Amino acid sequence: MQNSFRWYGPNDPVKLTDIRQANAEYVVTSLHQIPYGEKWSKKDVKKRIDYINKNNNSYNINLKWNVVESIPVHNNIKLRTKNFKKLISNYKDTIANIASNNIYTICYNFMPIVDWTRTQLDFKLPTDGLALKFNYLQIIIFEMYILKLKDLEKRYTFKQIKNAEKFFKSMNTNDIKNLKLAVMGGLPASETKYSINEFKKMLNAYKKVTNKDLKQNLREFIKEIMPVAEENKVKMGIHPDDPPIPLFGVPRIVSTLEDYKYILDSYNSSCNGMTFCAGSLASNFSNDVYKIFSKFKKRVNFIHLRNIKKEKDRKSFYESNHLKGDIDFVRLIKMILKEEKRRSKIKKIEIPMRPDHGHSLLDDQSKKNFNPGYTAIGRLMGLSELRGIIKSVI
Numbered sequence: 001m002q003n004s005f006r007w008y009g010p011n012d013p014v015k016l017t018d019i020r021q022a023n024a025e026y027v028v029t030s031l032h033q034i035p036y037g038e039k040w041s042k043k044d045v046k047k048r049i050d051y052i053n054k055n056n057n058s059y060n061i062n063l064k065w066n067v068v069e070s071i072p073v074h075n076n077i078k079l080r081t082k083n084f085k086k087l088i089s090n091y092k093d094t095i096a097n098i099a100s101n102n103i104y105t106i107c108y109n110f111m112p113i114v115d116w117t118r119t120q121l122d123f124k125l126p127t128d129g130l131a132l133k134f135n136y137l138q139i140i141i142f143e144m145y146i147l148k149l150k151d152l153e154k155r156y157t158f159k160q161i162k163n164a165e166k167f168f169k170s171m172n173t174n175d176i177k178n179l180k181l182a183v184m185g186g187l188p189a190s191e192t193k194y195s196i197n198e199f200k201k202m203l204n205a206y207k208k209v210t211n212k213d214l215k216q217n218l219r220e221f222i223k224e225i226m227p228v229a230e231e232n233k234v235k236m237g238i239h240p241d242d243p244p245i246p247l248f249g250v251p252r253i254v255s256t257l258e259d260y261k262y263i264l265d266s267y268n269s270s271c272n273g274m275t276f277c278a279g280s281l282a283s284n285f286s287n288d289v290y291k292i293f294s295k296f297k298k299r300v301n302f303i304h305l306r307n308i309k310k311e312k313d314r315k316s317f318y319e320s321n322h323l324k325g326d327i328d329f330v331r332l333i334k335m336i337l338k339e340e341k342r343r344s345k346i347k348k349i350e351i352p353m354r355p356d357h358g359h360s361l362l363d364d365q366s367k368k369n370f371n372p373g374y375t376a377i378g379r380l381m382g383l384s385e386l387r388g389i390i391k392s393v394i
């Protein structure tokens, strides 16, 4: 596997030297400064490569940008409204401009409104480390008390609503502020930091969109972009919904084995592949991550490795230590290495992999400015544990 680390660019408090010290050899990044939907020029991409190269020299490990994560997909594309045709044309040009700079793997997702979602960014572990957590009741609280939505009984049971009311009473002002921040854009890579009204407006835009509509829109998008990916030898990897369950009454369609089957069958090409995110997939109680990997292994273009611990309500989870969660990484890594071996019959092929998220540990906790989940020390530990497994099972 290509040991990679996500890097949020020159403004990331985690610097390229930190990434090198963590023993990664590749960086996964995106041009986060470019607004969603706009075209990335060849020059924009080259500028970022030059920045990385300037930090490389003959003495140190030469970090290389191997994966673009992500080219975000604008909501107008997901909804196929307004200027979506222009946005798709920009998307295609962006793919070509990335490839012309010799980067051939691109991750994207099709989550409506918000990208990945957590409800707590500082969940205290028994070790005193801090983790990210998703609590389903807090999503109901968010809808009930922050968005003040009506008709919640349409999608939640009486018991869930009562439990949410009870939970809400135990939260203080700070907890509520943090919940709001976490859901409405406190996480890195989120589309935008919404205001309550903007968030409601987006919910309204998706109001009549069914699961079937959204799937159809994704299929159209795939059919439009994949020929460009093929022409430019780019491997696209669609990231699963995180978490892989519908949120706020809006459908999510990249959550299960069946969803992936639909997506990968929509355009039969190795360029139309998946980002296998173990932690995201495992947080849906019905998903079997080993089965999903086995089924689509030939189409896995990028890998995220992180673990989770599911909770009793079957919807909530927290991000556990890489070796302590519900996923057996020894088993999974063996499967990945076997697939790499299969691909490497003619020429050695390594799948790009990054440890996804880390806890906030040691000095991470005193840093004022950090991207939740993307701390230096926490991820360093994650990568080290994964490397240990890789080394011992290879």
Ligand code: DNO
Residues within 6 Å of the ligand: 069, 070, 107, 108, 109, 115, 116, 189, 239, 242, 277, 304, 356, 357, 373
């Ligand atoms: C979370 C990430 C995802 C990912 C995008 C991929 O940490 O794995 O947010 O960046 O969804 O498109």
